[in-house]
Amino acid sequence: MPEEKKIEEMTFKEASIELEQIVRALEAGDLELEDALARYSRGVELLKSLRERLTNAEQKVQVLIDETSPDAVTDTTAAPATNFIDE
Helix, strand or coil: CCCCCCHHHCCHHHHHHHHHHHHHHHHHCCCCHHHHHHHHHHHHHHHHHHHHHHHHHHHHHHHHHHHHCCCCCCCCCCCCCCHHHHC
């Protein structure tokens, strides 16, 4: 197995591609037990990193949405009266 790049130095795309390759190799079932365990372990670390990155990206997007959307406070003084509905 060639020298592995540190996960924290990989781009999201690189990590995703490597994870996909690991999954395919494991699904093929042609690996020796030791190699399968090593790849599985690497895959778990890649998946953990990818999930953390997605969570961070989602949080950043939510902050940007919150910063650009109008205040959620609604002025109801101009709303039509609804007391006639129960009459």
